[in-house]
Amino acid sequence: MTIRIDRLITAGTFSLDGGTWDVENNVWIVGDDSEAIVIDAAHDAAAIGTALGGRTLRAIVCTHAHNDHIDAAPALADATGAPVLLHPDDLPLWRQTHPDRAPDGELADGQVLTVGGTALTVLHTPGHAPGAVCLYAPALATVFSGDTLFQGGPGATGRSFSHFPTIVGSIRDRLLTLPPETVVRTGHGDPTTIGDEAPHLAEWIRRGH
Known part of the structure; x- marks a missing residue:
């Protein structure tokens, strides 16, 4: 069966360091006609469940644990039986949103998740968040970047648990080494490509010093 990528845009709020902002998030659903994974269960578990269209949900993958990317994860897990997966370095952030419910499994650098016969490799890219x-x-010529890389630059690093030189290093060493035609499907906003973002790296490095 043919693998496909669906994007659902959900709306809610992002809260950290005492502030709250209205946001729209990309929820990425990757799979074929029978099974799928969800990347970032943001804001609306019911809408995500509807978008799955009856497919078996194999995993709920969290690119990081800011509340706007994980707030619907427990409800979606309860509704589908799918495990919530998170890199352990982001547990302090996770507990700010879900103090009484731990993730079901850990993500590790180099780990391979398979859905619909297609492999997705986990790349640990700290900076926007530790985990x-x-x-x-590669089979889809796509990287799902969460809030690490956007059209026009790195994700925000002005709040707790973030670090600009670290995110620039992650982008340089883990993402810009991918083929230039690789589509970057981001946590917010429109996609870009590795080739479009690579020329800006020197500017980002200067800003980091």
Whole structure:
């Protein structure tokens, strides 16, 4: 069966360090006609469940644990029986949103998740958050970047648990080494490509010093 990528946009709020902002998030659903994984269960478990269209949900993968990327994860897990997977370095952030419910499993650098016969490799890309990860699917010429890389630059690093030189290093060493035609499917906003973002690296490095 043919693998496909569906994008659902959900709306809610992002809260950290005493502030709250309205946001729209990309929820990525990767799978075939029978099974799928969800990347970042944001805001609306019911809408995500509807978008699955009856497919078996194999995993709920969290690119990081800011509340706007994980707030619907427990409800979606309860509704589907799918495990919530998170890199352990982001547990302090997770507990701010879900103090009484732990993730079901850990993500590790180099780990391979398979859905619909397609492999997605976990890339640990700290900086926006300590446990931030991206998922690289070479067969789909796609990397799901969470909030690590956007159209026009790195994710935000002005709040707790973030570090600008670290995110620049993650992008340089883990993402810009991917083929330039790789589509970057981001946590918010429109996709870009590795080739479009690579020329800006020197500028980002200067900003980091």
